[in-house]
Amino acid sequence: MVGSLDDYRIALDILGDDVDPDKISRMLGAEPTKSHRKGDAIRGADGTFRRRAISGRWSIERSSRDINEPDFGTSLRELLDLMTDNLDIWNRLSDQFDTGLCCGIFLTDSNRGFTISPELMSALSDRNLYLGLDLYGPELPQSKE
Numbered sequence: 001m002v003g004s005l006d007d008y009r010i011a012l013d014i015l016g017d018d019v020d021p022d023k024i025s026r027m028l029g030a031e032p033t034k035s036h037r038k039g040d041a042i043r044g045a046d047g048t049f050r051r052r053a054i055s056g057r058w059s060i061e062r063s064s065r066d067i068n069e070p071d072f073g074t075s076l077r078e079l080l081d082l083m084t085d086n087l088d089i090w091n092r093l094s095d096q097f098d099t100g101l102c103c104g105i106f107l108t109d110s111n112r113g114f115t116i117s118p119e120l121m122s123a124l125s126d127r128n129l130y131l132g133l134d135l136y137g138p139e140l141p142q143s144k145e
Contacts, residue, residue: 009103013099015097030082101129
């Protein structure tokens with residue numbers, strides 16, 4: 001069945017030892033949801049120190065809970081539209097860093113589906129972005145054998 005997903009999260013990540021979040025923000029014309037440089041302190045939601053960053057990260061995230069958009073493809077398109085469409089910039093970033101999308105798909109039923117349009121797949125490819133999908137389904141009852 002193709003329809004709306006129960007819940008999803010999308011993160012466009014740019015990862016690497018030399019990530020400069022301010023420079024990447026200027027290049028893409030967008031502010032990250034999360035960012036840090038290699039060696040920065042990583043803190044939990046409560047502000048306590050967790051660890052030192054082993055690599056740099058610039059990430060912009062969207063969640064179906066935050067934006068009230070049931071369509072994954074629409075949300076992904078809107079995320080890309082927040083940033084530059086200059087492919088030279090995307091090529092420079094992908095040459096220097098690990099660039100891609102990490103998506104969590106959360107299902108409350110065993111049969112859900114979604115599509116990604118050819119135009120959107122082309123936009124991802126043009127930007128040299130990989131698409132990673134983590135799928136989470138409902139818990140199945142444990143057998144009593």
